[in-house]
Amino acid sequence: MVEVQHVTKIYKLNKKQMEEQKAKNNMKVAVKNVSVTAHEGEIFGILGPNGAGKTTLLRCVSTLLDPTEGTILVNGHDTVKEGEAVRRSIAFLTNEVKMDAHFSPKYLFRFFGRLYGIPDDVISMRQKELFEYFNITEFEDKRVEELSTGMKQKVSIAVSLVHDPSIVIFDEPTNGLDIITARAVTDYLKLLKERGKLVIISTHIMPEAQKLCDRMAMIIQGSCVFQGTLEEALQGTHAEDLEDAFFELYRKTMEVES
């Protein structure tokens, strides 16, 4: 279970960043007082346009960043005070976290497995299962740098799941993938859910979220403007599909602002 409680994340900008973002002061509020709860056995979507703060929120959940305010509990562990325990039970997949392409999938799998303290025979079992599912076995001894983009992504997923985490956090899971690989990834996320894991994804592609997510939170400019199931989202906005619902919520938020 992931409990995000009144989390605010403020970036301090340096001069260059201030110019780039055309910011007036050196504080950027990326996440504003967000509270969401996600449970085992569901795919939870963090939805919002680019720059909404999705990645920032997921990085906080994954212990890479500390919230400026509020707390996050992962299976009851505080992400700031008990980072190691939290990292033991999660996998965080994002294009900012990469595997060293110099090594082979097999080497990486073993290396990370050992860092999690998993016995070698268990690592081998996990490797067989994951590599077969993602069709990596054939390439397991090749260097990752020699593999195709899609295959690299699959390796990255397989290696990140070496410790069989109960919570899988995936930032923009299909971003940049071809249609076949994207399908393999989303299918696997469903499989994880069926096995009782909690899967949290972020995306700005509403049709994808509509197909995949059991529950969702919509983030606009750092604030959570909706949290609930697909039905609740459609009912509340009298919309046909999630995309319409999103634009309705977006319009309302902008109205309130101005």
Added chain:
Amino acid sequence: MKNVNIIMRKELYRVFSDKKLIFGLFILPAILVVGMFLLMAALASSLLADWEEHEPTVALYQAPESFMDYIQDYETSTGIYEIGSTIYHISDVMDDAELKVCKDQIYNGDLDLILSFPENFDSQVANYMGAESIPEIQTFYNPSEDYSDNAHRDILDQVLEKYRKVLLEQRVGDLESLTIFTIDETNEESVIQNDNKAQGKLLGSVVPYMVTILLFASAMNLGTDSFAGEKERGTMASLLMTPVKRSQIVYGKLFALMILSGLSALIYGGSMIFAMPLFYRTLGALTGQDLQFSAGQMVMLMVLIVTLVFLYVAAIALFSTFAKNMKEASTYVTPAYLIVTVVGMLSIFKGDDITLIQYLIPIFGPTIALKNIFTLDLTVGGFVLAMVSNLVVGAFFAWLTAKLFYKEKIMFNA
């Protein structure tokens, strides 16, 4: 400790599974050093051969009969004389005008030497009238031309000096009566020195300089890549996502770096010690005696090198951690490299007068200590202080690096 070991082995494997890195780190240095020395030796010996082959040209002005008689013995054919093992071409200068032309030739390097005798040299010598009338032979040569310089030295030593003795003998009869004393005429054991120390002095002046610079240089590429490079490529984040303590990640990387740069430096140093006698032997300057290291010296050398590697690696890690990418990292590390270079150069000139406490000065103390191992001047106290200096400063840098690994601004620019 287990995690430190896993990370260290991965870093080592990364290098040892990359042929290009192996070549650049371990093979190229050896080739470069040995190649450099061989080239220097080849150049030096071809220079020597060139000198030996050259047949110097000498011009005589107003040469007296007694001198012509004297060098007659050396004449092989007209104008060609063999003195020592060198062939000289000796010609006469007719008048002042020609003398002037000859001087220009000396200036241009076309003529090697002029010997100019005063008029009536023989009669002045024969009719010795006291201090006022001692005749003077003038020589003209060009010290910036090797041929001219060599000819000048050799003619003075081998011809004029002996010629003077011949004339002297004619005047006083028994030359020995003029000899008050000789120095070391029969004493073959005049030189009392520790050959190791003498060679050590030579090695000691360059080796510490080379060692500290090479240690730093070989740690630099690896270190910036292992810390800033991994950050730039996003692979550091995958390590930070594991439940491993961040300090363990830092220490694992540091140990691997120490092993790799230590090994690389050893190969540099080893090939240098291997190539140096080659160089000297060609020059004939040294007898090819090997430098004998005592066990104690060896231990001190190893300990100092290992702790110095630790210090350098930790410093490079610290600077690289501040950097966002490789480019920034090399900008940050370069000033440190300069400091190491300058201190290394200082150590060539300083060291004999260092006080015990100065061995503690970071980088400087240990570099001097390295030097003094070779000259047998390093005391146990100095050694211990230099080692402590390396360890304390290195540990401080390592600790600071581990602290930085917990800062999100530094690790994620956030």
